[in-house]
Each structure stands twice: as C-alpha cells, then as structure tokens.
Amino acid sequence: MAVCFYAFLALSLVAMRWITPPFTAVQIQQQLAARSFSRRYTPVPMSRIARDLQHAVVAAEDSRFFQHHGFDLVEIEKAVEEEDERGHLRGASTITQQLVKNLFFTNYRSAIRKGLEISVTPLAELILPKQRILELYLNVIEWGPGVYGAEAAAHYHYSVSAARVTRDQAARLAAVIPSPRRRRPARMDRYSAIILNRMRQMGW
Secondary structure: OHHHHHHHHHHHHHHOOOOOOOOOHHHHHHHHHOOOOOOEEOOOOHHHOOHHHHHHHHHHHOOOOOOOOOOOHHHHHHHHHOOOOOOOOOOOOOHHHHHHHHHHOOOOOOHHHHHHHHHHHHHHHHHOOHHHHHHHHHHHOEEEOOEEOHHHHHHHHHOOOHHHOOHHHHHHHHHOOOOOOOOOHHHOHHHHHHHHHHHHHOOO
8 A cells, every 4th residue: 555655656746847736735625624715826837937036935945955855954953952842843844845745745733744744755856856846846835825836926915927026025925935824925024134135145
C-alpha cells in the first residue's frame, strides 16, 4: 500500500515538471470546509510573475531555498533552540515542504501529516528542478480568502497582473503568506520593510 502511495506521488511530481495541477489538496480541504467558497486560481508561467515577487517570497519564506535540498537545517536548529517551555516549536518549513503540503496533504496539524510531508519532500527535490518548485509554489499557495497563486493575488489585492507588481507590492504580498486570510498587504508596513531589507542583503 505504501509503495503504491509513493509511486502515485512520484508520478504526479513527474507530471508536474510540465503541468500545473488544476487543484490541490489544500484547496479541496478549504472548499469542503466552507459554507460558500469562491476560488480564484489562474496559474501562470514564471515569466509572467514579476522577478521582485519571486525574490520577495524567497526572502520572506525560505532565504536558503537555493542552497538546501528540501530541509533548512539552520532554521531547524534555530527552532529547536527557541522551543518554548510548553514544547512548542516555531515553524521552520521550507518552500518545498510547504509545496508538498499544499499539493498532497492539508492544513490540518497532525504528526502523521507532518511525517508524510517530511517523507515526500526529498522526492519533490529529486524530481523537480528548484525553479519549478518555486513556480508551482507561487501558483498554488493562498494569498487571501479563496485567492490562490500570484496572478490571482495581484488582481485581487492590486488590480494588476503578477507581471506588473511593483517591488513594494511584492514585499507586501509576501508578508501576508503566513496568514493569508487575516493579513492584508496594506497593513504590512513593518514586515514588508523587513522583507525589502532581506532582499537587498541577498543582492536583489
């Protein structure tokens, strides 16, 4: 059974080298959970996503994305060191881990889901090039209530295409990713400034 499961995921990831999925597990989960659900989802190629938006998301979510192989050991070590007295760890998930969760699993917190996510992450890194992982991530993550992907986010928040997002808008969009249903780009002054500073430090 487990072999069939991982074989299915591997074949799906192979297909995703060229095809962006029409829906994800997280999108299905949220549609089933909502009384009314309106989905905005328009996948676009990386060439139609502003370079500043690509850079802002990496700077905000996973600054060592292009150096690690699915797991950021530096961030994991920091998370363990900062564990609070109740045994709670802050998040240290990479872009690859978040993509795997979005594609195949759900947002429900459980040790089983996390274990599956961790086991599939190396498979994703093995099959998908880094640029494709980032392209898929930018296209499937939520950026507002029912708003999935950079193109839908740019239209929803700024009435422009993802290709025409400015540097400041890119940082503000990246700032809402951790909590897209509660945060709004216009209120992200402090965090977007931090992201812009990280981008400069990273040479972008």
